[in-house]
Amino acid sequence: MTDLIKPFWWRCLLLVLATLYLLPEAIFNAQLVSLVGLGTPSAEDLEHLEIYGRAVSGVGVALLLADFLPKAMVAKVGRGIISFIALLCLVWPVVFFGQKYAIEKTLIEPSTAEQRQFATYSAALRDALAINSIKVNDLDYNPEQLHSSENLTFLALFGGLLYSDAALSDNLEQDKRKIIAAFVQKKAYQDFDKHYKNYSQLYDELVVKYKAYADGSKKYNSTLASIGEREQGYWQQVEQEINSGWNKYQQAQKAHIAKASARAQKYGPKIYDYHHSIAKCRERYDKSSEKDRRNRCYEREAADYRSTILKAGIGYIEPDYWLIEEDVSVAENAAGTILMGVLTGGVYTALQAASLATGGDGGFKDKRYKYTDDPDHYQLRFLQHPNFHKMFVSETGYPFTIENLMAFRAHETTQKKLRAHFASKGLELDSNWNVDQRQAFANAVATKVTSEANAQWQSEMRKRGMSLEPNLSWVAFQLHPQIQAKIADRMGDLYVKNIRADWNKKNFKDKVLDPNIAKRTDKYLAMLNSSEGKFADGGEYAEYGKQALRSVIIPPISMSLSLFLICLTFSKLPLKLWQLIKPKQEKQPTTAVSVLQKLIMPALILIVPVMFVHNTFTEDDQSPVNYFLDKVDESSNPVFSYAIRWTLHAQPLLHPLGLKFEEKLHIYENFSPMSHALAKVDILRHGDASLSAEQQQRRQYLVEQKTKLTITTNPANATIRIMNIGPKYRPGMTLKTGAYDIQVSAPGYKTYRRWHQVDAGEQTLTIDLSN
Structure with missing residues (x-):
């Protein structure tokens, strides 16, 4: 059945939905060109872009297939809505998961170590060209117009074009170091102001930290200086107690x-x-x-x-x-004896004598x-x-x-x-101390005050997650290993040993940027010059090579498919609109005519851009771009080559429109939470499938590439969350290696949130919150 005999409301609905669909699809197309055209995107950005594109294209395919629903299924409004929802529920998962599955299973996973290594080099050359650090003879590439739609389209496709030439690596072997060094240097110098701005912010942060540290040192010194005064106060207590x-x-x-x-x-x-x-x-x-x-x-x-x-x-x-x-008295005893002797006629005296003779007292008391x-x-x-x-x-x-x-x-x-x-009172005196030992008392007071000062100092340091000694100079403070560790975490790859935060621009360039350029160049070359075996499954650079392969293969495919869906949908809108408003015809067109009407616009879309739209990069038959397109013909097939050529001509026309849509609607930006949710579903979709022996070996390698992450922070009651995963954080939790959006918050502290790249093995991140 044709649309001519389907209900009017159904044709109106499809016209509106198709028009609305063009907005998110055009935004995806523009974001893809802008993101990839400026160099290899980060894994997070690429994932967000990929999931957004697959989600939108699932809707687009469902809308295209809705045209072919039989009239009986859409004769009534209720039945038509249910039929469309059922079609969407069926088609959308197939397209969303199928795109990734098809690319991963047919292009990425089966890729050889040589292909991954070469894709890495192709991505590097594309990125080098994107920042104008290399020149390609006869290539009319204007770096001054880097953000033009034509330039961005060309650069987004350039990695795939380079990848098509298997002999390119051998031809550029002798210039490889020069190319990579120029790329790394140009990239670093291009971002110099950004790097130095971040570095200057580090200086501001350290100045605040050092001011707090210096205030703490001053308080510490003041406490020690008060020992004499404290001793006098304690001694007054001695006197008062006595x-x-x-x-x-x-x-x-x-x-x-x-x-x-x-x-x-x-x-x-x-x-x-x-x-x-x-x-x-x-x-x-x-x-x-x-x-x-x-x-x-x-x-x-x-x-x-x-x-x-x-x-x-x-x-x-x-x-x-x-x-x-x-x-x-003796006199009293004698007078008594005489008196008693007289009174007794001498008898008492005789008895006294006898008592004395026998050892008695003789009556004397x-x-x-x-x-x-x-x-x-x-x-x-x-x-x-x-x-x-x-x-x-x-x-x-x-x-x-x-x-x-x-x-x-x-x-x-x-x-x-x-x-x-x-x-x-906390003042310990020796067990044999006495009040005469004033000096021993003074020594005990000095010990107590010093202990209090040290305890207070250590408490303040623990709050800041450090254990610095007091009274470090500004330079010594910066060079302390614990401060250097914090600087290293803050600066990431740019960190150099014994870096100082107060260097001027020249020192920053000489001591930070240039050494990093050399280090990154050596690292890049070590990867490119390593044996192919390191890019094979289980090798050191296997995952990096796969990511590079995705960055050079997926953009041309996604861009071409997205652009074609947009053009195809857009081309059908005039016909759909005309069919709504034109007068009814008694004679319906034949099936052949109807099919011809539907095929004319897609054919024109595929032919007109290449035939009539001017493009700087393909107008000369001898240009390097045409050379690379010929290589695509040789390495794959003419259809793929034509698709890239068509994209080079058609894409610059649509790119500005997609940017305008996003500027006004912010659809891509606001899709981020949904992107995280779909990423979890995406992982679950492919994580538990039955595996072959080779896949089991590959999965075992991926398990070995996991990390055990522990995050330490200064507030004891801090809440730690990893925003881009579902499970709650717990110390030592097992994660895949990669980038994680980490948030740390605590009452009375500024909330910290930043992306961290987490490598394999047991990793500990120290994050200190500021007041």
Whole structure:
């Protein structure tokens, strides 16, 4: 069936959808030309471009096939919409996955090591030509108009043209180093201002870091300088503790005397009564026949005394302790002897003599004892009792008998209390330190303050993920290994050993850029000059070679296909519009005429650009471009050669239009989140298919090329995310080697987000957040 007999609404819908489809397809076409035409794109940019193009082309193919849906499937609106959605769901995955599968399985994976190595060289030459670091004889290439549509189209296809000439590598072998060196140098010098701007930003960042570091050093030095002042402050505490302790001691003495006085008032009369009662017992039962009654009287009074004195709280005290002791003089003893001798008629004197002869005292006494009811006597005896003294020691730690401040100051208990007090303040004194050792005290204070300064310094360094010593000069700060490591992470490939952030432009060129040019040249040449085996599956440069092959083969294919779809769709729009508005014809055209009508425009699209559109690069039959196109004929087939020639002529017409669409609509830019999502699906689509023995070996190699990534950062509560993958980050997680969009955030810090290239093996990234 033809569109002429399909419902009007269906033809209107296809016209609108086809018109809308042209917008994203034209944008893809323009982005492809611009991106590849300026040199080999990064893996991330190429992936985004590729997925976007495949997604759009899937829609384009579905729209083309929608023209061929039978009338019965679109007779009604509901049925037609369902039919179109079903067609889209069927066609879009086939086109989206099929394009990659076809290219990977037919061109990339089966490629030989030689093809990959040569593709790498072709990509390098294309990039060199893109920045005008090499000249191709007779090639009318105007580098001043690098961003012109014609130039970008030519450069986007140039890698594929170079790749078509198998003899090119041999012809340029002797000039290989010169070509690569010129390319690397021109690229580096071309980006000099950008590199130096980034380098200048590094200087600004380091200045901020050093200012914070210098402020920390100043604070550290200030803390150390305060040791003398801190020692004076601590020593004032020594004096305050001693004076305060002496005051407390005196208060404790007064309280102790008050306790003794209270006991004297309470127990003194009872003690007096005891001694008085004992005397009464002696008087009442003084006869020898009343001895037993006297003893029982003594026992009763002794029991009452014991019960009473224990209540005083200092244990049992012998009753004699309370007696008043008096000395008896010789004269008093002699007068007593004479008096008793007279009164007894000499009997007492004879008895004295007998007592002395037998070893007795002869009645002569040195001491005399008596008791009293004076409270002051009992207060003094309480204070003098050892148990009462022990009670004071247990309460205060000091004896009751310290008489002055000097004795209190020198007492060992005072030294212990001082040591304990300062230990609670973090000031450790030797176990045998005493208050007379002022220098030892000063040394302990110096040790404490120094330890505090070091701890504070180390804490600040840990917050910044560093362990620098204080007081480094600006130069020494920059050259410190930890700062150099941060600079290296910041500068990437441009880093050179012992780089400084304060070099001027000349120093930057001489010490950074030029050494990097030499290093990159050597690295590039080492890869190009390496044996083909390193580009074979499992080799060191296998994946790099495949990527280079993609960058030289895919752009011509994608550009030609995209351009053809655009032109084909665009060519059908006038016919579709005319079929909507033209009057109905009674006679329908024959099938042959109808087919002819549909084929005329595609044929014109394929012929007119090559025949009538002027192109600088193909107008001369002897030009290098025509030479390369002939090589394409020889290496592949005339159809592919014509497709490239047609693209060279047709593409410059469409490129500016696609750029304008993107400038206004930002479709390509806003597709980025969808691109990441489709990339995950893309990986899953091909990751679990059954593998042959050769594919198993290749997959094993890819596993070996994985990395274990750990990210360290200064805030302990930082959130780490890898934005271009699905799984959550965890330390030591296994990833494929490649570029990753890493974001680190934490409360109170600026969020960090940057792409990092992660190589094979165990890798650790240190990312410090700034406040």
